[in-house]
Amino acid sequence: MIRPMEHPTIEQKGVLDHYLAGQLEPEDEAAFEEHLFTCPDCLRQAQAGEELRRGLADLRGETARVPTAAPGDETSGASASTLSFPSPPTAPARSWRSLAVAAMLVLAPLGVLALRGVDYGRQLAVAEDQLSTVRRSLDTVESELETLRHSRTRVRPAAALRLLPLGVSRAGEAAAVPVLEPPPEPSSGGDTPWVISLELTATPQRPLADAYSLRLLDGDGGVRFHAEGVEPTSYDSLLVILPQGFLEAGDYVFEVFAGDPGEAVARLPLRVGS
Amino acid sequence: MKKKGKTEDGAGDLMARIRAGDTAAEAELVERFGPTLAFLARRHTRDAAAAEDLYQETLILALEKIRADAVHDAEKLPAFLRALVRNLALKVYRRHGVSKEVPEDEHSEPVADSAGPLQHLLGQERQRMTRNVLRYLGNERDRQVLFRFYLQEEPSAAICRDLDLGQDHFYRVLHRARQRFRQLWDRGVSI
Numbered sequence: 001m002i003r004p005m006e007h008p009t010i011e012q013k014g015v016l017d018h019y020l021a022g023q024l025e026p027e028d029e030a031a032f033e034e035h036l037f038t039c040p041d042c043l044r045q046a047q048a049g050e051e052l053r054r055g056l057a058d059l060r061g062e063t064a065r066v067p068t069a070a071p072g073d074e075t076s077g078a079s080a081s082t083l084s085f086p087s088p089p090t091a092p093a094r095s096w097r098s099l100a101v102a103a104m105l106v107l108a109p110l111g112v113l114a115l116r117g118v119d120y121g122r123q124l125a126v127a128e129d130q131l132s133t134v135r136r137s138l139d140t141v142e143s144e145l146e147t148l149r150h151s152r153t154r155v156r157p158a159a160a161l162r163l164l165p166l167g168v169s170r171a172g173e174a175a176a177v178p179v180l181e182p183p184p185e186p187s188s189g190g191d192t193p194w195v196i197s198l199e200l201t202a203t204p205q206r207p208l209a210d211a212y213s214l215r216l217l218d219g220d221g222g223v224r225f226h227a228e229g230v231e232p233t234s235y236d237s238l239l240v241i242l243p244q245g246f247l248e249a250g251d252y253v254f255e256v257f258a259g260d261p262g263e264a265v266a267r268l269p270l271r272v273g274s
Numbered sequence: 275m276k277k278k279g280k281t282e283d284g285a286g287d288l289m290a291r292i293r294a295g296d297t298a299a300e301a302e303l304v305e306r307f308g309p310t311l312a313f314l315a316r317r318h319t320r321d322a323a324a325a326e327d328l329y330q331e332t333l334i335l336a337l338e339k340i341r342a343d344a345v346h347d348a349e350k351l352p353a354f355l356r357a358l359v360r361n362l363a364l365k366v367y368r369r370h371g372v373s374k375e376v377p378e379d380e381h382s383e384p385v386a387d388s389a390g391p392l393q394h395l396l397g398q399e400r401q402r403m404t405r406n407v408l409r410y411l412g413n414e415r416d417r418q419v420l421f422r423f424y425l426q427e428e429p430s431a432a433i434c435r436d437l438d439l440g441q442d443h444f445y446r447v448l449h450r451a452r453q454r455f456r457q458l459w460d461r462g463v464s465i
Protein backbone atom coordinates (compact mmCIF):
# COMPACT_ATOMS: atom_id res chain seq x y z
CA MET A 1 0.00 0.00 0.00
CA ILE A 2 1.33 3.42 -0.94
CA ARG A 3 1.13 5.88 1.93
CA PRO A 4 0.83 8.76 2.23
CA MET A 5 -0.94 9.24 -1.09
CA GLU A 6 0.35 12.76 -1.46
CA HIS A 7 1.92 14.57 -4.33
CA PRO A 8 5.63 13.93 -3.64
CA THR A 9 5.04 10.22 -3.04
CA ILE A 10 2.89 10.01 -6.15
CA GLU A 11 5.69 11.44 -8.26
CA GLN A 12 8.44 9.39 -6.64
CA LYS A 13 6.68 6.08 -6.96
CA GLY A 14 5.32 6.47 -10.49
CA VAL A 15 1.79 6.15 -9.15
CA LEU A 16 0.20 7.78 -12.19
CA ASP A 17 1.81 5.33 -14.61
CA HIS A 18 0.68 2.35 -12.56
CA TYR A 19 -2.77 3.88 -12.34
CA LEU A 20 -2.99 4.31 -16.11
CA ALA A 21 -1.81 0.73 -16.56
CA GLY A 22 -4.48 -0.47 -14.14
CA GLN A 23 -1.81 -1.83 -11.83
CA LEU A 24 -2.57 -0.13 -8.53
CA GLU A 25 -3.99 -2.03 -5.59
CA PRO A 26 -7.69 -1.14 -5.18
CA GLU A 27 -6.96 0.87 -2.02
CA ASP A 28 -4.21 2.81 -3.77
CA GLU A 29 -6.36 3.40 -6.79
CA ALA A 30 -9.10 4.80 -4.58
CA ALA A 31 -6.65 7.01 -2.69
CA PHE A 32 -5.13 8.30 -5.92
CA GLU A 33 -8.51 9.08 -7.47
CA GLU A 34 -9.47 10.94 -4.31
CA HIS A 35 -6.20 12.88 -4.54
CA LEU A 36 -7.26 13.98 -8.03
CA PHE A 37 -10.11 15.96 -6.49
CA THR A 38 -7.63 18.18 -4.69
CA CYS A 39 -4.63 18.29 -7.04
CA PRO A 40 -5.08 20.03 -10.40
CA ASP A 41 -1.56 19.11 -11.45
CA CYS A 42 -2.09 15.37 -11.04
CA LEU A 43 -5.52 15.69 -12.65
CA ARG A 44 -4.08 17.35 -15.73
CA GLN A 45 -1.37 14.72 -16.02
CA ALA A 46 -3.88 11.95 -15.55
CA GLN A 47 -6.15 13.40 -18.25
CA ALA A 48 -3.33 13.61 -20.79
CA GLY A 49 -2.05 10.16 -19.79
CA GLU A 50 -5.49 8.63 -20.23
CA GLU A 51 -5.85 10.18 -23.68
CA LEU A 52 -2.43 8.83 -24.62
CA ARG A 53 -3.46 5.39 -23.39
CA ARG A 54 -6.61 5.65 -25.49
CA GLY A 55 -4.58 6.78 -28.46
CA LEU A 56 -2.45 3.66 -28.12
CA ALA A 57 -5.59 1.58 -27.78
CA ASP A 58 -7.03 3.20 -30.91
CA LEU A 59 -3.91 2.27 -32.82
CA ARG A 60 -4.22 -1.28 -31.57
CA GLY A 61 -7.98 -1.38 -32.04
CA GLU A 62 -8.85 -1.72 -28.38
CA THR A 63 -11.21 0.22 -26.15
CA ALA A 64 -11.86 1.54 -22.69
CA ARG A 65 -10.99 -0.02 -19.39
CA VAL A 66 -13.85 -0.99 -17.21
CA PRO A 67 -13.95 -0.15 -13.53
CA THR A 68 -13.35 -3.03 -11.20
CA ALA A 69 -15.61 -3.11 -8.22
CA ALA A 70 -13.82 -2.04 -5.08
CA PRO A 71 -14.38 -3.90 -1.83
CA GLY A 72 -17.64 -2.73 -0.34
CA ASP A 73 -19.04 -1.40 -3.58
CA GLU A 74 -22.64 -2.44 -3.88
CA THR A 75 -21.98 -3.60 -7.40
CA SER A 76 -18.98 -5.75 -6.58
CA GLY A 77 -18.44 -8.80 -8.67
CA ALA A 78 -17.89 -7.24 -12.08
CA SER A 79 -14.73 -8.34 -13.77
CA ALA A 80 -12.12 -6.16 -15.37
CA SER A 81 -11.76 -6.69 -19.08
CA THR A 82 -12.09 -4.85 -22.34
CA LEU A 83 -15.74 -4.12 -22.80
CA SER A 84 -17.96 -1.74 -24.63
CA PHE A 85 -21.48 -0.46 -24.40
CA PRO A 86 -23.51 1.68 -26.73
CA SER A 87 -23.76 5.37 -25.98
CA PRO A 88 -26.48 7.76 -27.07
CA PRO A 89 -25.42 10.48 -29.49
CA THR A 90 -24.91 13.55 -27.36
CA ALA A 91 -22.57 16.51 -27.25
CA PRO A 92 -18.90 15.64 -26.71
CA ALA A 93 -16.87 16.61 -23.68
CA ARG A 94 -15.96 20.26 -23.61
CA SER A 95 -12.21 19.79 -23.48
CA TRP A 96 -12.25 17.92 -26.77
CA ARG A 97 -14.48 20.44 -28.42
CA SER A 98 -11.99 23.21 -27.80
CA LEU A 99 -9.25 20.87 -28.93
CA ALA A 100 -10.95 20.40 -32.25
CA VAL A 101 -10.89 24.12 -32.91
CA ALA A 102 -7.36 24.55 -31.65
CA ALA A 103 -6.14 21.60 -33.66
CA MET A 104 -5.82 23.50 -36.87
CA LEU A 105 -4.07 26.59 -35.60
CA VAL A 106 -0.72 25.37 -36.75
CA LEU A 107 -1.48 25.08 -40.43
CA ALA A 108 -0.67 28.56 -41.63
CA PRO A 109 2.53 29.10 -39.67
CA LEU A 110 3.88 25.79 -40.89
CA GLY A 111 3.28 26.62 -44.49
CA VAL A 112 4.95 29.95 -44.14
CA LEU A 113 7.86 28.27 -42.43
CA ALA A 114 8.16 26.02 -45.42
CA LEU A 115 8.19 29.05 -47.66
CA ARG A 116 10.96 30.60 -45.60
CA GLY A 117 13.20 27.85 -46.81
CA VAL A 118 13.67 29.58 -50.16
CA ASP A 119 14.80 32.93 -51.31
CA TYR A 120 11.61 34.30 -52.71
CA GLY A 121 11.65 37.53 -50.78
CA ARG A 122 8.75 39.19 -52.51
CA GLN A 123 6.53 36.15 -52.33
CA LEU A 124 7.46 35.71 -48.72
CA ALA A 125 6.38 39.25 -47.94
CA VAL A 126 3.11 38.65 -49.73
CA ALA A 127 2.61 35.38 -47.89
CA GLU A 128 3.20 37.01 -44.54
CA ASP A 129 0.69 39.72 -45.35
CA GLN A 130 -1.73 37.01 -46.15
CA LEU A 131 -1.15 35.27 -42.90
CA SER A 132 -3.76 37.31 -41.09
CA THR A 133 -6.31 36.23 -43.67
CA VAL A 134 -5.22 32.67 -43.19
CA ARG A 135 -5.59 32.81 -39.44
CA ARG A 136 -9.13 34.07 -39.74
CA SER A 137 -9.99 31.20 -42.00
CA LEU A 138 -8.63 28.33 -39.98
CA ASP A 139 -11.98 27.12 -38.73
CA THR A 140 -13.01 26.55 -42.30
CA VAL A 141 -9.80 24.71 -43.05
CA GLU A 142 -10.54 22.11 -40.46
CA SER A 143 -13.74 20.88 -41.99
CA GLU A 144 -12.42 21.32 -45.52
CA LEU A 145 -9.39 19.15 -44.80
CA GLU A 146 -11.49 16.34 -43.43
CA THR A 147 -13.88 16.46 -46.34
CA LEU A 148 -11.07 16.58 -48.86
CA ARG A 149 -9.22 13.77 -47.24
CA HIS A 150 -12.18 11.54 -47.81
CA SER A 151 -13.12 12.70 -51.26
CA ARG A 152 -9.68 13.28 -52.77
CA THR A 153 -11.09 14.88 -55.83
CA ARG A 154 -10.86 18.34 -57.27
CA VAL A 155 -11.12 20.98 -54.63
CA ARG A 156 -13.88 23.40 -54.02
CA PRO A 157 -12.07 26.32 -52.44
CA ALA A 158 -12.93 27.19 -48.86
CA ALA A 159 -14.48 30.53 -48.11
CA ALA A 160 -11.24 32.45 -47.87
CA LEU A 161 -8.57 29.84 -48.46
CA ARG A 162 -7.71 27.71 -51.39
CA LEU A 163 -6.88 24.34 -50.02
CA LEU A 164 -5.51 21.44 -51.99
CA PRO A 165 -4.52 18.01 -50.68
CA LEU A 166 -1.93 16.16 -52.73
CA GLY A 167 -1.34 12.51 -52.13
CA VAL A 168 -2.02 8.98 -53.17
CA SER A 169 -5.45 7.65 -52.44
CA ARG A 170 -5.57 4.92 -49.84
CA ALA A 171 -7.29 2.51 -52.17
CA GLY A 172 -4.44 2.95 -54.62
CA GLU A 173 -6.62 3.89 -57.59
CA ALA A 174 -5.22 6.35 -60.09
CA ALA A 175 -6.53 9.74 -59.10
CA ALA A 176 -6.84 12.67 -61.46
CA VAL A 177 -4.08 15.27 -61.20
CA PRO A 178 -5.29 17.85 -58.68
CA VAL A 179 -5.79 21.27 -60.15
CA LEU A 180 -5.21 24.66 -58.59
CA GLU A 181 -7.87 26.83 -60.15
CA PRO A 182 -7.41 30.57 -60.03
CA PRO A 183 -10.40 32.47 -58.60
CA PRO A 184 -13.06 33.29 -61.22
CA GLU A 185 -12.55 37.00 -60.69
CA PRO A 186 -9.16 38.23 -59.56
CA SER A 187 -10.81 40.82 -57.32
CA SER A 188 -12.75 38.16 -55.42
CA GLY A 189 -10.16 36.20 -53.58
CA GLY A 190 -7.19 36.88 -55.83
CA ASP A 191 -5.14 37.76 -52.78
CA THR A 192 -5.84 34.62 -50.85
CA PRO A 193 -3.04 32.06 -50.76
CA TRP A 194 -3.15 28.40 -51.62
CA VAL A 195 -2.70 26.00 -48.76
CA ILE A 196 -1.29 22.78 -50.13
CA SER A 197 -1.31 19.71 -47.98
CA LEU A 198 1.20 17.07 -49.08
CA GLU A 199 -0.19 13.89 -47.64
CA LEU A 200 2.23 11.32 -46.36
CA THR A 201 1.42 7.67 -46.01
CA ALA A 202 2.91 6.05 -42.95
CA THR A 203 3.08 2.30 -42.72
CA PRO A 204 4.50 0.04 -40.02
CA GLN A 205 7.32 -0.79 -42.45
CA ARG A 206 7.98 2.84 -43.21
CA PRO A 207 6.97 5.18 -40.39
CA LEU A 208 7.01 8.92 -40.91
CA ALA A 209 10.36 10.67 -40.80
CA ASP A 210 10.97 13.49 -38.35
CA ALA A 211 11.52 15.96 -41.16
CA TYR A 212 11.24 16.15 -44.93
CA SER A 213 12.60 18.24 -47.75
CA LEU A 214 10.50 19.38 -50.66
CA ARG A 215 11.03 20.55 -54.21
CA LEU A 216 8.49 21.91 -56.60
CA LEU A 217 9.53 21.33 -60.21
CA ASP A 218 7.94 22.97 -63.22
CA GLY A 219 7.33 21.27 -66.59
CA ASP A 220 10.92 21.97 -67.67
CA GLY A 221 12.38 20.44 -64.53
CA GLY A 222 13.25 23.85 -63.04
CA VAL A 223 13.08 24.09 -59.25
CA ARG A 224 10.43 26.66 -58.36
CA PHE A 225 10.37 26.11 -54.65
CA HIS A 226 12.35 24.13 -52.14
CA ALA A 227 12.32 23.73 -48.40
CA GLU A 228 14.21 21.61 -45.89
CA GLY A 229 13.47 20.46 -42.39
CA VAL A 230 9.70 20.49 -42.81
CA GLU A 231 8.10 18.50 -40.01
CA PRO A 232 4.92 16.53 -40.60
CA THR A 233 1.79 17.85 -38.93
CA SER A 234 -0.39 15.77 -36.68
CA TYR A 235 -2.38 15.00 -39.81
CA ASP A 236 0.65 13.26 -41.29
CA SER A 237 1.01 15.87 -43.95
CA LEU A 238 3.38 18.65 -44.96
CA LEU A 239 1.82 22.04 -45.42
CA VAL A 240 2.91 24.67 -47.85
CA ILE A 241 1.40 28.07 -48.48
CA LEU A 242 1.84 29.51 -51.93
CA PRO A 243 0.70 33.01 -52.83
CA GLN A 244 -1.76 33.35 -55.68
CA GLY A 245 0.10 34.20 -58.84
CA PHE A 246 3.24 32.44 -57.67
CA LEU A 247 2.84 29.81 -60.36
CA GLU A 248 1.69 30.31 -63.92
CA ALA A 249 -0.59 27.81 -65.62
CA GLY A 250 1.04 24.48 -66.34
CA ASP A 251 2.07 21.14 -64.86
CA TYR A 252 4.22 20.81 -61.78
CA VAL A 253 5.47 18.09 -59.49
CA PHE A 254 6.17 18.19 -55.77
CA GLU A 255 9.05 15.91 -54.85
CA VAL A 256 9.17 14.83 -51.22
CA PHE A 257 12.31 13.44 -49.59
CA ALA A 258 12.56 11.90 -46.13
CA GLY A 259 15.40 13.62 -44.30
CA ASP A 260 17.87 16.07 -45.80
CA PRO A 261 19.15 14.94 -48.17
CA GLY A 262 17.11 11.82 -48.12
CA GLU A 263 15.27 9.09 -49.85
CA ALA A 264 12.57 10.18 -52.32
CA VAL A 265 9.27 9.15 -50.84
CA ALA A 266 6.72 10.76 -53.14
CA ARG A 267 6.22 12.57 -56.43
CA LEU A 268 2.97 14.45 -56.32
CA PRO A 269 1.78 16.02 -59.58
CA LEU A 270 -0.12 19.26 -59.60
CA ARG A 271 -1.66 21.34 -62.35
CA VAL A 272 -2.26 25.06 -62.22
CA GLY A 273 -5.27 26.05 -64.30
CA SER A 274 -5.34 29.11 -66.49
CA MET B 275 2.23 19.65 -2.21
CA LYS B 276 -1.24 18.79 -0.99
CA LYS B 277 -1.95 18.57 2.68
CA LYS B 278 -4.56 16.60 4.50
CA GLY B 279 -7.65 18.61 5.06
CA LYS B 280 -7.45 20.27 1.66
CA THR B 281 -10.94 19.06 0.78
CA GLU B 282 -12.25 20.55 3.96
CA ASP B 283 -11.44 24.07 2.72
CA GLY B 284 -14.93 25.44 2.47
CA ALA B 285 -16.46 22.14 1.38
CA GLY B 286 -18.44 21.75 4.59
CA ASP B 287 -19.85 25.20 4.12
CA LEU B 288 -20.58 24.44 0.47
CA MET B 289 -22.51 21.32 1.42
CA ALA B 290 -24.47 23.22 4.08
CA ARG B 291 -25.44 25.86 1.53
CA ILE B 292 -26.54 23.18 -0.94
CA ARG B 293 -28.69 21.61 1.74
CA ALA B 294 -30.23 25.03 2.31
CA GLY B 295 -31.19 25.22 -1.38
CA ASP B 296 -28.51 27.68 -2.52
CA THR B 297 -28.12 27.07 -6.28
CA ALA B 298 -24.96 29.19 -6.47
CA ALA B 299 -23.38 26.70 -4.08
CA GLU B 300 -24.33 23.88 -6.44
CA ALA B 301 -22.54 25.67 -9.25
CA GLU B 302 -19.48 26.09 -7.04
CA LEU B 303 -19.46 22.40 -6.25
CA VAL B 304 -19.59 21.56 -9.95
CA GLU B 305 -16.77 23.96 -10.66
CA ARG B 306 -14.61 22.55 -7.93
CA PHE B 307 -15.21 18.82 -8.23
CA GLY B 308 -16.60 18.58 -11.76
CA PRO B 309 -13.30 18.28 -13.66
CA THR B 310 -12.19 15.25 -11.65
CA LEU B 311 -15.63 13.67 -11.93
CA ALA B 312 -15.53 14.23 -15.67
CA PHE B 313 -12.12 12.58 -15.82
CA LEU B 314 -13.30 9.57 -13.83
CA ALA B 315 -16.37 9.30 -16.04
CA ARG B 316 -14.10 9.36 -19.07
CA ARG B 317 -11.87 6.72 -17.55
CA HIS B 318 -14.78 4.35 -17.10
CA THR B 319 -16.47 4.75 -20.47
CA ARG B 320 -15.74 4.00 -24.06
CA ASP B 321 -16.27 7.36 -25.71
CA ALA B 322 -16.73 11.02 -24.90
CA ALA B 323 -20.49 10.94 -25.37
CA ALA B 324 -20.94 8.11 -22.88
CA ALA B 325 -18.58 9.88 -20.49
CA GLU B 326 -20.64 13.05 -20.73
CA ASP B 327 -23.81 11.11 -19.87
CA LEU B 328 -22.18 9.40 -16.94
CA TYR B 329 -20.79 12.70 -15.71
CA GLN B 330 -24.20 14.37 -15.85
CA GLU B 331 -25.90 11.45 -14.16
CA THR B 332 -23.31 11.42 -11.39
CA LEU B 333 -23.62 15.14 -10.75
CA ILE B 334 -27.39 15.00 -10.56
CA LEU B 335 -27.31 12.13 -8.11
CA ALA B 336 -24.52 13.71 -6.05
CA LEU B 337 -26.46 16.93 -5.65
CA GLU B 338 -29.62 15.03 -4.73
CA LYS B 339 -27.75 13.11 -2.03
CA ILE B 340 -26.07 16.21 -0.64
CA ARG B 341 -29.40 18.05 -0.56
CA ALA B 342 -30.92 15.07 1.24
CA ASP B 343 -28.12 15.21 3.81
CA ALA B 344 -26.81 11.77 2.85
CA VAL B 345 -23.22 13.02 3.08
CA HIS B 346 -22.11 14.92 6.16
CA ASP B 347 -18.35 14.80 6.34
CA ALA B 348 -16.74 17.25 3.92
CA GLU B 349 -13.49 15.32 4.21
CA LYS B 350 -15.23 12.28 2.73
CA LEU B 351 -16.74 14.13 -0.22
CA PRO B 352 -14.07 12.97 -2.75
CA ALA B 353 -14.50 9.35 -1.67
CA PHE B 354 -18.26 9.72 -1.94
CA LEU B 355 -18.10 11.24 -5.43
CA ARG B 356 -15.61 8.67 -6.61
CA ALA B 357 -17.74 5.76 -5.40
CA LEU B 358 -20.79 7.29 -7.03
CA VAL B 359 -19.25 7.62 -10.48
CA ARG B 360 -17.86 4.07 -10.36
CA ASN B 361 -21.10 2.53 -9.21
CA LEU B 362 -23.06 4.35 -11.87
CA ALA B 363 -20.54 3.28 -14.51
CA LEU B 364 -20.96 -0.34 -13.50
CA LYS B 365 -24.74 -0.04 -13.53
CA VAL B 366 -24.69 1.44 -17.00
CA TYR B 367 -22.53 -1.42 -18.23
CA ARG B 368 -24.97 -3.89 -16.76
CA ARG B 369 -28.02 -2.12 -18.14
CA HIS B 370 -26.62 -2.22 -21.65
CA GLY B 371 -25.10 -5.64 -21.31
CA VAL B 372 -21.48 -6.35 -21.95
CA SER B 373 -19.90 -7.51 -25.12
CA LYS B 374 -16.35 -8.16 -26.09
CA GLU B 375 -14.97 -5.55 -28.39
CA VAL B 376 -13.87 -7.00 -31.69
CA PRO B 377 -10.39 -5.73 -32.45
CA GLU B 378 -10.21 -3.71 -35.61
CA ASP B 379 -7.66 -4.14 -38.31
CA GLU B 380 -4.61 -2.40 -36.94
CA HIS B 381 -4.27 -0.28 -40.05
CA SER B 382 -7.86 0.72 -40.47
CA GLU B 383 -9.28 4.06 -39.42
CA PRO B 384 -10.94 4.12 -36.01
CA VAL B 385 -14.58 3.28 -35.67
CA ALA B 386 -16.64 6.32 -34.77
CA ASP B 387 -18.65 4.42 -32.16
CA SER B 388 -22.22 5.56 -31.98
CA ALA B 389 -21.02 9.14 -31.76
CA GLY B 390 -21.07 11.70 -34.52
CA PRO B 391 -18.50 12.96 -36.98
CA LEU B 392 -16.89 15.28 -34.45
CA GLN B 393 -16.18 12.32 -32.18
CA HIS B 394 -14.67 10.57 -35.13
CA LEU B 395 -12.52 13.57 -35.96
CA LEU B 396 -11.36 13.86 -32.36
CA GLY B 397 -10.50 10.19 -32.28
CA GLN B 398 -8.39 10.71 -35.36
CA GLU B 399 -6.69 13.70 -33.79
CA ARG B 400 -5.86 11.62 -30.72
CA GLN B 401 -4.39 8.94 -32.94
CA ARG B 402 -2.27 11.44 -34.76
CA MET B 403 -0.97 12.85 -31.51
CA THR B 404 -0.20 9.35 -30.37
CA ARG B 405 1.66 8.60 -33.58
CA ASN B 406 3.60 11.78 -33.01
CA VAL B 407 4.55 10.55 -29.54
CA LEU B 408 5.66 7.21 -30.98
CA ARG B 409 7.79 9.00 -33.56
CA TYR B 410 9.18 11.21 -30.85
CA LEU B 411 10.27 8.23 -28.77
CA GLY B 412 12.42 7.27 -31.72
CA ASN B 413 13.09 3.59 -31.11
CA GLU B 414 11.06 0.44 -31.14
CA ARG B 415 12.06 -0.65 -27.67
CA ASP B 416 10.68 2.50 -26.08
CA ARG B 417 7.48 2.16 -28.10
CA GLN B 418 7.12 -1.39 -26.82
CA VAL B 419 7.30 -0.08 -23.27
CA LEU B 420 4.22 2.07 -23.87
CA PHE B 421 2.12 -0.61 -25.51
CA ARG B 422 3.09 -3.38 -23.14
CA PHE B 423 2.65 -1.40 -19.95
CA TYR B 424 -0.32 0.86 -20.65
CA LEU B 425 -2.26 -1.49 -22.89
CA GLN B 426 -1.25 -5.04 -22.22
CA GLU B 427 -0.84 -4.17 -18.55
CA GLU B 428 2.24 -6.35 -18.20
CA PRO B 429 4.15 -5.93 -14.94
CA SER B 430 6.93 -3.38 -15.20
CA ALA B 431 9.54 -5.87 -13.96
CA ALA B 432 8.70 -8.34 -16.73
CA ILE B 433 8.93 -5.67 -19.41
CA CYS B 434 12.25 -4.41 -18.08
CA ARG B 435 13.64 -7.93 -18.02
CA ASP B 436 12.40 -8.71 -21.50
CA LEU B 437 13.66 -5.53 -23.08
CA ASP B 438 16.81 -5.40 -20.98
CA LEU B 439 15.89 -2.06 -19.46
CA GLY B 440 16.63 -0.49 -16.11
CA GLN B 441 13.69 0.69 -14.01
CA ASP B 442 14.93 4.27 -14.35
CA HIS B 443 14.86 4.08 -18.11
CA PHE B 444 11.46 2.43 -18.03
CA TYR B 445 9.87 5.25 -16.04
CA ARG B 446 11.73 7.86 -18.05
CA VAL B 447 10.18 6.53 -21.27
CA LEU B 448 6.70 6.68 -19.79
CA HIS B 449 7.33 10.15 -18.43
CA ARG B 450 8.71 11.46 -21.73
CA ALA B 451 5.80 10.00 -23.66
CA ARG B 452 3.24 11.51 -21.30
CA GLN B 453 4.95 14.88 -21.29
CA ARG B 454 5.12 14.93 -25.07
CA PHE B 455 1.48 13.99 -25.37
CA ARG B 456 0.50 16.60 -22.84
CA GLN B 457 2.46 19.23 -24.72
CA LEU B 458 0.59 18.37 -27.91
CA TRP B 459 -2.68 18.15 -26.06
CA ASP B 460 -2.26 21.51 -24.36
CA ARG B 461 -1.48 23.12 -27.66
CA GLY B 462 -4.22 21.11 -29.26
CA VAL B 463 -1.89 20.15 -32.04
CA SER B 464 1.04 18.01 -32.90
CA ILE B 465 3.69 19.16 -35.30
Ligand SMILES: [Zn+2]
Nearest residue numbers: 007039041042
Ligand atom coordinates in the same frame (compact mmCIF):
# COMPACT_ATOMS: atom_id res chain seq x y z
ZN1 LIG C 1 -0.84 15.62 -6.99
